[in-house]
Amino acid sequence: MPNVISDTSPIQYLYQLNLLDLLPNLYSEIIIPQAVESEIATGKLLGISLPNLASLSWITVRQHFS
Secondary structure (H helix, E strand, O other): OOEEEOOHHHHHHHHHOOOOOHHHHHOOEEEEEHHHHHHHHHHHHOOOOOOOHHHOOOEEEEOOOO
């Protein structure tokens, strides 16, 4: 299975629809930029229903892309 780079929207909306498990079924690894990790953390602080990224072993946060 391929890897994919994701932004916040697919993670947020699939989580809110209780369909987040679709991502690891389609891709072996989901890579997110550090900015996405920050957006999700900020959203959680504002009370938005978002996943705990640390509990998702198939998500990798990258600081730099080249």
